[in-house]
Amino acid sequence: MNHAAVAGATDRARGESPVRGLLLGESVRTLAAFAGLGAATLSFGTSAMLLTTASGLPWAMAGTVAAGLWGAALLVWAVQSLRTGAPAWPRGLLRVAPVWVFLHLAAVALRIWWPGGSSRSLDGTALSAAVLELVILGCVGWLGRQTFRPGDRPAAAGPLLMVTFAAALVVAAITTPGLAATAAGQHAVPHGEHGGSTPSAPAGHHH
Secondary structure, three states, X not given: OOHHHHHHHHHHHOOOOHHHHHHHHHHHHHHHHHHHHHHHHHHHHHHHHHHHOOOOOHHHHHHHHHHHHXXXXXXHHHHHHHXXXXXXXXXXXXXXXXXHHHHHHHHHHHHHOOOOOOOOOOOHHHHHHHHHHHHHHHHHHHHHOOOOOOOOOOXXXXXXXXXXXXXXXXXXXXXXXXXXXXXXXXXOOOOOOOOXXXXXXXXXXXX
């Protein structure tokens, strides 16, 4: 009996469907990669926001560069993970991502409990980024404890499409509020408006 048969027999003994287990693994992989894309977008937004408010301050410039580099790293990681079908460089990610989770949560706490009173607010961008990074860490950690083989992929296109759509919805629901809190999101034109005043008909005009 070959290894695949043994694995299938083990799954059946546990009462688990091999196809269902593979589909679950694929959904977690897709969610992790999409969360990386969302977190990268938020990092770029944070970098741009810090750049507009830097005013030559060293800490703001350092934050601009750091957020931009982290966004670029997440973008490369997400693309590589989608390309290979598995989380790329998991050890490095599990070491670096918790640092950024801490920094983002610290930024949220600082904005909430800022001594300035009226300047207290919720940093939606940092909060959304921290949530996505926690999603990435949870997915990569879970996948690291599984025994999926490189050839184990569900063949049916329908379930894979549903998994991809669901992962995109989850990431979009977390990313969108964070993007709205950036400087670009705050100055975006609402849907249905065109950014300018509607020209009125000239007064006194008669047909």
